[in-house]
Amino acid sequence: MFHLKRLYYTYCRGIHKNWHFPYMVHGVAMLLIPNAFYRCRLRKKLAAFRSLPEEERKYVKDRVDYYCRIAEDTEVSDINDHLPRIERPSKSVTIKEYTYRNKVGNTSYFFDTYEYTRYFPLHFRFLTIPGDVFYHLPTPAIVKSRPIMDKNTPCNEAILNLDKVRHFTWLNDPFKWEEKECRILFRGEIANKPRRQQFIDMWQNHPLCDLSDSCQMSLYDHLYCRYIMSLEGNDVASNLKWVMSSNSVAVMPRPTCETWYMEGRLIPNYHYVEIASDYHDLIEKIEYYEAHPEEAKAIVIHAHEWIRQFWNKKREDLISLMVLDKYFRLTGQHE
Secondary structure, X not given: OHHHHHHHHHHOOOOOOOOHHHHHHHHHHXXXXXXXXXXXXXXXXXXXXXXXXXXXXXXXXXXXXXXXXXXXXXXXXXOOOOOOOOOOOOOOEEHHHHHHHHOXXXXXXXXXXXXXXXXXXXXXXXXXXXXXXXXXXXXXEEEOOEEOXXXXXXXXXXXXOOOHHHHOOOOOOOOOHHHOEEEEEEEOOOOOOHHHHHXXXXXXXXXXXXXXXXXXXXXXXXXXXXXEEOOOOOOOOOOHHHHHHOOOEEEEOOOOEEOOOOHHHOOEOOOEEEOOOOOOOHHHHHHHHHHOHHHHHHHHHHHHHHHHOOOOHHXXXXXXXXXXXXXXXXXXXXX
C-alpha cells in the first residue's frame, strides 16, 4: 500500500520535478511558426492590459516595474568579459541573430527568452546573460536572477522567467504539517558553494538535522519532514518554489538574490522561517515553531497564497511581454 501511494502521488499527482521532454517539444514547436505570425499579435496582446479591472492593472504594472527598473535612455552594449562566471565576452544581438544562433543545441534559457522575444521586431537589440547572475551589470540585460536591492534603485538587470522548467515546480503535498516528522532536511550540491558547506559543517551532527550534499532523494521523500532548508548556492535557492508549495516550512536566511519569484518581497517568518545568515539560531527557531505549531501552519498557508499568484498563465505571459516592451522602450528602440 505504501509503494502504491508513493507511485500514485509521484506520477499521477505531480510530486516530481518538471519533465523536460514535453517542455522541449513545446520549444521546438514554437520555432516551426514564423515570427511574423507572433509580431502581428503583439499590439493585441499588450492591449489586453487596458481591459483588466483597475486592481488587476495595478498588480500587473507593479510587477512589471519590479522586474524592469533600468534607467531611461540606456544603451544596450556589449558587456565586459571580466565579470564573474562569464567565460567569454557576451555580445548584444538582435532578436534575429539570437534566434539564428540558438536554433541548434537549444536550451531552456533560449526557449524561455524566445517565447516572448518572438513577438517583437527582429531588429531590436538586447543582451541576455544565462545562468546565475548575482552581481550588477554595466549595461541593460535580460537575466534569470539579480542581487536584491531597494525597490526604488534603478538597475540594469531586467528579470524574465528563465529556466522555469527547473525552478518553477509546484507540488501537491499529501501530508499535513502535523503528520510530518520534526526533522530539518537539506539535500543539495555544496561544491564551490561555501555558504552551503558552512551550514553542513555546523549542523550535520545535530540529531534534528538530516543533511547531505547528495541530490539522490525524491521530492516525495522530502515531504516527510516539517522543515526543509532552502539555501542559496550561487544565486537563489532553486528548491524554494516547490518547498513553499508543499505543507513543509521553508527555512533559510534572508535571500540576497531574486528571480521572477520575487524573493525580495517574501516576508520573514510569514512566508518562511528566517534564520541568521551565519545559521547559529537554527535549532532555536525550530524549537520555537515546535512549541507554537499554529504559527508554523500559518506560514504554510501564507506560502501557498504567495505561489498562487504565478499560476495564471495568461497573466504571466502579459507581464513578460510588458517587461520586454519596457526594456526595449527604455533602451530607445521604440516609443
